[in-house]
Structure formats: structure tokens, C-alpha cells
Amino acid sequence: MRICIGIIFTFLFVLCCNLSAQKTKIEYKYWVKFSDKNNSEFSVFNPSEFLSQRAIDRRERYNIPVEEEDLPVNSNYINDLKNWKEGIKILHSSKWFNAVAIQFEDTTKTFLAGIDELTFVSDTVLLSQVIVEGSDDRPFYNDKFEDEAEENEMGGEFKDYWEQLDFMNGLGLHENEFKGQGMLIAVIDNGFPHVDTLRAYQSLFEDNRLLAHKDFVELDNDVFNNNSSHGTKIVSTCAANLPGEFVGTAPLADYIFLISEAPGEHRIEEVNWVVAAEFADSCGADVTNTSLGYSDFDGTAYDYTPEEMDGQTTIIAKASNVAASKGMLVITSAGNEGNSDWGIITSPGDAPGAFTIGGVQPDSSMYTSSSQGPTADSRIKPDVVAPGFNVIYLNNVGTVRDGGNGTSYAAPILAGLATCLWQSNLDKTPEEIKQAIIESAHLASMPNYEMGNGIPDFALAYKIINGSDLPAGIFNISDKSDYPSQLNNDKLKYYTDKTGKIKVELLSNNGRLLAQQSFFALENQYNVFHLNFNNLVTKGLYILSIEDNFGRKESLKFIR
Secondary structure, three states, X not given: OHHHHHHHHHHHHHHHHHHHHOOOEEEEEEEEEEOOOOOOOOOOOOHHHOOOHHHHHHHHHOOOOOOHHHOOOOHHHHHHHHHHOOOOEEEEEEOOOOEEEEEEEEOOOOOOOOHHHOOOEEEEEEEEEEEEEOOOOOOOOOOOOHHHXXXXXXXXXXXXXXXXXXXXXXXHHHHOOOOOOOOEEEEEEOOOOOOOOOHHHHHHHHOOOEEEEEEOOOOEOOOOOOOOOHHHHHHHHHHOEEOOOEEOOOOOOEEEEEEOOOOOOOOHHHHHHHHHHHHHHHHOOOEEEEOOOEOOOOOHHHOOOHHHOOOOOOHHHHHHHHHHHOOOEEEEEOOXXXXXXXXXXXXXXXXXXXXXXXXXXXXXXXXXXXXXXXXXXOOOOOOEEEEOOOEEEEOXXXXXXXXXXXXXXXXXXXXXXXXXXXXXXXXOOHHHHHHHHHHHOOOOXXXXXXXXXXXXXXXXXXXXXXXOOOOOOOEXXXXXXXXXXXXXXXXXEEEEOOOEEXXXXXXXXXXXXXXXXXXXXXXXXXXXXXXXXXXXXXXXXXXXXXXXXXXXXXXXXXXX
């Protein structure tokens, strides 16, 4: 009997040991907020210690003071928290929220017990918990962006990349050499694989216009090694620069590429975005583009409710409002929930500080998946709309594709044009640029919750902020443009090294002769001629051909 009891005891002991060894280990991420920034080693009177000169200049330009909110988190608090208990890893520190994101593993759910005894800690917020050991219930992640790149037939199509600029009357900005030069755009997304090797971005590296890149998920500086190519696709619509093949809406701007989006859907991604936006601010970014949105997370306990889409509740909405207050134009996609049970905009699209962009089809009808308004506090959202269906883009191997669907594309297309518009008048604040674009849109007098203020007209927005019409560029037959030129004032500029007669022919897109004129050109100078195109009443694509009496012939496409 004793033997049996001993055997049973041994069996139970071994079983208990095995059960103990198989305890589920969970990786937790928390947002730990600090009570103050007392005894900071930084001062608002010496901002160069934590802001770039470009960021300081932007604040001075728009009379934005450097405040305590801009000071980095107290490093003593960070060190004391890290040393408080073994196993704590500091992921991020946020100066705007005076907080840090921490990570640790635990099997007892009691790891943070006693943290309230640290006098400098004011609050803790659970951001994510993921099983890492001891259970088969491990996370599996799908590509949440895979439905944004499908070829479609309905709703019309853009036949070429330049049509996406012309759709919002933005070609004139490029014709006047407003292509983003000197402006800085921060793109916050999920990764940019192959951007460092593709021809479309070669000038970005050759001209040293990629000023920074940082991964706030993997915590390194490599943003080009990710598996998901969402960031590569959307950035092509603004940053690509292959004249004659594919040109984005701000092809000559400076850029920062930042990763905040991780596999799965957890609130830690909001915090990743916060510190990415802070980094962009400290670098002096003028514009941020975010083709991301949050409402539904892995685990219903984390989900937001429609009532919380009030622009003041979510972490990322609060951060967007702060980012806008620092002098940045904060552009974000409205979301693709129009056909879902959620239906409305996602955050940070609900933030008052965010310039929220919905999506439309090439025939100007609404892209039905584009998230709609209003916000929970009854504000109009989206603010405006841009191409978001059958969009032309470059994929991660540099191939021009159509069928890009989603407000993820609408946001950077508009962000690039907004940057070029702002370039034309840097005395205007980001809010004034935003309002000019809104006022130019076709529904500005009667906005609705579907399209907001509608489709912008960037030539009109230029007039609003500059007080004059966008100059009609002189048509230069010798200048092989990135796309068909926009001919508005019927002037032709032509350079020749020999004096003589030239013949000018106007042809339809299919080659039919519409008009013909002759001029006398002087050698070694630009000759400007006035063309008679009074019969050109239909808007469309045309061809201008020039032939001199020495047998030289040139042609160029243009739109009117």
C-alpha cells in the first residue's frame, strides 16, 4: 500500500512539474505615463539639443513656441523604471505624452504589481499581449493590405500616371516647377522593400533627398527589408521619379521613411506612430502621410467604439492633433470601411488636426469602400477626396500597375500635391494650405459625409493662397516633359541654332491633322510664338509637331 501511495505521489509530483513547466508565457507591452518632467536636463531655451535646425526654423516661421511638451522624457525616470524589475525592456519614449512603452514576459500576470509605488509613474495602459510560449493558440497574421491592390473594371480607369494629377487640376503646379523642392515629407507606413534599389527612386538617393529612415517596430534603421510592400506601393504615388515613365505628385521633395505598422493589429502600433511622428517633427518635416487607420484590434477588449471616433480619445488621434500644432500638415487616409459593419472613418482620420482623405473612382463617383463620416461629434469627415480606385502605382519590383484600390493611395497622391502647393507660398501656415484645398473642392459650398468637401482643384487652391492665377507655362517643344504638358495660353517656345522657317502642326491623339501654321525662327535663342488654337474647344490629349527647313522634326503631347 505504501508503494502504491508513493507511486501515486511521484506521478502527481511529475504531473504538477510538467503543468508548471507548460505555463503560458505572454509578452506584454504597456504604456507607462510619467507624472512630470521635473529636473529635466533639457531646456526650452536651448531647443537645438533636441530639435533639428529645420524644425526650429519651421516653428519660428509660424510663430510656434517651443514648450515643455517638446522636452524629452526625464532619463532618470526611464532608468529607474528599467531598474525597478528585471526583464523590463524600454521600447519607446514619447516626449509629447511624457511616457514610455515597455515590454516584458510573464506567466503570473502579476509582473507590474507595485508599480504604483514609483512616485513618478502616473498611469499604465495595456497595449498588447501575445502568447509566446506554452500554448498552441499562437497568433497568425494575414496581410491586412492585400485587398488594396486588385485590378478592377467598374468605375472607369486612369490610363496613365499623369491623369491622377490632372484629375485634381494639379499638372499646372509641376509645369511651373513646383515639384516639392526643398519640402520634407515623412511617410509613416509598414515598410518600403526595394525602394533602395529601384530606378524610380534612384534620384532620391543620388540627390541625398532621403534624409532619414527608421523602423519603430524592429527598432533599427532598415526600412527596406520588410515582407509587406504596402509602403512601397503608396510611396510611389508621390515620390517616384522616372520622367516619361512614372512620376509621383511630389517627385523632387525630400523624404523620411518611417515604419510604425506591425503584423497583427495592436494598440502598440499607435504608440509606434506617436514616436514616428515625434521623430518627423524633430527632423523638421513639413508634411506627414499616414495610410493607416485603427478601430478593430486583435482581441475585442482593445477595440474602439464608434463613439470614440471623436478626435480626442484614441492615442493616435491625440498625437495627430499635437503633430498639427507643431506646424506639420498631417495627412491621413479615411479608411476602407465603407462597405463593412464599421462603415465610418478610422482613427486618426477622426482627429481635427488630421487632413483626412477619402477615395473616389476615375469617373468622380465615390469609391464605395471609402470610409465615411461624420465623426462622433458630428464633424465633416473626410475633408476631401482623391483618386482611390484603379490607381496607377509602382509595385515592389518597379512595374507600373493599375488597379490600386483604397484610401491608402488617395492620401499620398494628395499629400504630394499639397506639398507642391505649399512650396509656392511658404508664408502660409499648414492650416491655411489645408483650408485653401478644402475651399477649392467641388462640394465646398455643400459638403457631405460621403465625400466631405469633394475633389480639390489645385489651380484654384493656388489662386486662393497666392491671390493670382497659376501662371500658364510657356509650351517648350524642346523640353521633353514628364507627362503631357498643359497648354493654357497658346504660347510656344522653341530653340534653334539656325535661322529659318518652321512648320507647326496640331494633331489629334490619333494623328489627324487639325491645324497648321508657319513661323520664322532666329538662331541661337528661344523663339516665342503665339499659336492659333481657337478651334481647340474639346478638353483632351493632343500632339504638337514642329519641322524646320533643315529636316529636323520634334513632337510633344499636351493636354488642354
